[in-house]
Amino acid sequence: xxxxxxxxxxxxxxxxxxxxxxxxxxxxxxxxxxxxxxxxxxxxxxxxxxxxxxxxxxxxxxxxxxxxxxxxxxxxxxxxxxxxxxxxxxxxxxxxxxxxxxxxxxxxxxxxxxxxxxxxxxxxxxxxxxxxxxxxxxxxxxxxxxxxxxxxxxxxxxxxxxxxxxxxxxxxxxxxxxxxxxxxxxxxxxxxxxxxxxxxxxxxxxxxxxxxxxxxxxxxxxxxxxxxxxxxxxxxxxxxxxxxxxxxxxxxxxxxxxxxxx
Numbered sequence: 145x146x147x148x149x150x151x152x153x154x155x156x157x158x159x160x161x162x163x164x165x166x167x168x169x170x171x172x173x174x175x176x177x178x179x180x181x182x183x184x185x186x187x188x189x190x191x192x193x194x195x196x197x198x199x200x201x202x203x204x205x206x207x208x209x210x211x212x213x214x215x216x217x218x219x220x221x222x223x224x225x226x227x228x229x230x231x232x233x234x235x236x237x238x239x240x241x242x243x244x245x246x247x248x249x250x251x252x253x254x255x256x257x258x259x260x261x262x263x264x265x266x267x268x269x270x271x272x273x274x275x276x277x278x279x280x281x282x283x284x285x286x287x288x289x290x291x292x293x294x295x296x297x298x299x300x301x302x303x304x305x306x307x308x309x310x311x312x313x314x315x316x317x318x319x320x321x322x323x324x325x326x327x328x329x330x331x332x333x334x335x336x337x338x339x340x341x342x343x344x345x346x347x348x349x350x351x352x353x354x355x356x357x358x359x360x361x362x363x364x365x366x367x368x369x370x371x372x373x374x375x376x377x378x379x380x381x382x383x384x385x386x387x388x389x390x391x392x393x394x395x396x397x398x399x400x401x402x403x404x405x406x
Contacts, residue, residue: 187377210305230352
C-alpha cells in the first residue's frame, strides 16, 4: 500500500503539479531546457547540463574508518556536476549505503544547508540492516516549502563513526536546486505515463524527479527487464553504473525525535 501511494505521488507530479498557481513565482527562474527526442523503447538517459563544481558524492580519503571493510563506499546518487535540479519542494534523495552490521557505525545524519551555510534541515537516520540503495525523504515543515524556487542547497549524508570525535565522520555531499520547468515540458508531462515522465525529466536535466519516479516504478515491478534497463542506463549516464546492480531498498527512516525542522 505504501509503495502504491508513492507511485501515485509520482503520477501526480507528472500531471497536476505545475498548474498556473505557481506561475507568478516561477517566471524569474523558469528554465528553458532542451528536450531530446524520447523514444518509447529507448533506455532512459540523463542529459547533464551542469558545468559547476564537482561534489564529493563518493566517500573516501580516510584511511581508517568504521566502514573500512565494506565492498563499496558510501555514495550519493547524483550527477558529478552542478546544478542538480528538482521541481519538488521536498525531493527524494538517494544513496548507496554499505552494510553496517558488525561495524562500529554509531549513526547516520542528514543535513541540508542553504547557500549561506545555514542549516535548514537536519535529522538522524536509522541503521540499514543490509547494503543497497536507499531513499531519504526531505519532509520538512508542511506549512511552507522546504526548498525555495531558484535557490541552491547542499545536502550532506554522514556516517558517524565516533560521536566523541566527529573528525572521523564519513561525509558525502550532494547539491539540489528547485526550478519551475518551461511550458513545453509541462505540457508533455500532462499526458505522459510515469515511465515517460521519468524519461522527460531525465532528458531535460532534472535529475531528482526522474530518479524518484523510476525508483518507485522499479520497486513496484522489481523483475521488469525494461525498468531494470532504464535504471542501469540512468545511473550509467552519470557514471554510477556499477551501483545499478545493487538492490533497490526502501526509505531510510528517521530516528524519532531527532529531526530539526526549518
